Amino acid sequence: MENPEQNSDATEELAQSYSKRARVGVNVAVLPADPGLRIRISDYHPNERDQIRRAYLQKGPHQPKDHIFPLKQFGKISRRFNPDWFEEHAGWLEYSVEKDAVFCLYCYLFKPYVGAQGGGDSFVIEGFKNWKKKEKLQKHVGGHYSVHNQARQKCEDLMKQSNFEVVENPEQSSDATEELAQSYSKRARVGVNVVDLPVDPGLRIRISDYHPNARDQIRRAYLQKGPYQPKDHIFPQKQFGKVSRRFNPAWFEEHAGWLEYSIEKEAVFCLYCYLFKPYVGAQGGGDSFIIEGFKNWKKKEKLEKHVGGHNSAHNQARQKCEDLMKQSQNIQTMINKQSDYTTG
Structure with a gap:
């Protein structure tokens, strides 16, 4: 069942399931590091999203600097990703080994889908890999009120908040464990x-x-x-x-x-x-x-x-x-x- 048709009861069960998972805590240790393997932030329950965002911001952008970046043919010229670009865009630029493409951490965490603005979803979903057009990285950043910079500001505001806790290995009480078990049971029935x-x-x-x-x-x-x-x-x-x-x-x-x-x-x-x-x-x-x-x-x-x-x-x-x-x-x-x- 890849895309189960959920009736209203099943949908409500799933919502309750998410709610209980959020109270127990998210195991951020298993979040995918490679940006090409992540699911959309919007696919997580709303109660979990800020916890997941903080976890990714604490880890920082995924920058495998020792990776052997493969060559890609552009006409008669071969080019590859240049790891020096990590330094030029240290706070947000991420590289996916899985997709051989770069992504934006800020936009992944906070940018809504806005069509072609700011590069569309190329730095969030598909990944950018046109290595002969490095200037597209700066174009993605844009001006002061660009979608990218608005997402960056939201990341900074989130990290300034003092009252939060990221649960990596939550010690679950018996009540919390039972809630999680019920949560799993409901998810299993939905699919x-x-x-x-x-x-x-x-x-x-x-x-x-x-x-x-x-x-x-x-x-x-x-x-x-x-x-x-x-x-x-x-x-x-x-x-x-x-x-x-x-x-x-x-x-x-x-x-x-x-x-x-x-x-x-x-x-x-x-x-x-x-x-x-x-x-x-x-x-x-x-x-x-x-x-x-x-x-x-x-x-x-x-x-x-x-x-x-x-x-x-x-x-x-x-x-x-x-x-x-x-x-x-x-x-x-x-x-x-x-x-x-x-x-x-």
Whole structure:
């Protein structure tokens, strides 16, 4: 259910759900750092937005200065993003590794949709990547009353407010925990918008953090998309003693069904284990392929070791993934047969 048609009761349940989540607090630790992976501020509940805005402003714009910025062809000339521009526009300019484009932090946090004014939504949604037109960055800033500067002023005003608290790991009382559980239950009945699920495995939250009623829907969505394998990414070198190594994209072919690469963490993960593997300590690499990510490129054999034998944690997770997708196919077949019978 990607875009569930919500009736009035469901809509009210979702609103109440959001209200309870807002009182419990937002876990800002899992907010996507890469601007190309974020959802709109307007997609959060109004009670949560200022908390999320403060969290992003405290972290500052996402500026991966050590990233190897890829070249892009403009006619006969190749150009790339220049990290010196971070210094020229230090407060707001952000770079998305995911989209190879720049964004504006101020406008993401406060700018309403205003069509083509101030560059339209190019610095909020699509991202700007015309590297041969650097002057567009200054044009985006505009004059004193530009949309950008109005958004900047709102950011500054928000940070001047004294009475606020950003809850990164809220210690929830029993009442708050119960409210959150009820919130999850209502969200699960309304449906999960799988379009907004993070694609980069380094930006996902644990499956166990979703309500139990929503987990299989989320699992199916990820399995239908397949493992995240950005094959055209320029994988950075990492030093191992006197030798530099990097992730080899040919490993995607060797482990096609499960191997995922996180641009955010520069590490690999396992899709099967993310979706179904419980925490089992050091077995099968512990949580290195689920939470931290594996990045010891000089030990490629660890990938095969992670897969393990027939009854390994990885292969049990793989079997559960296959069973889940077969179940989905059987349900769809039954629905189709019922439809044929009804219309026949």
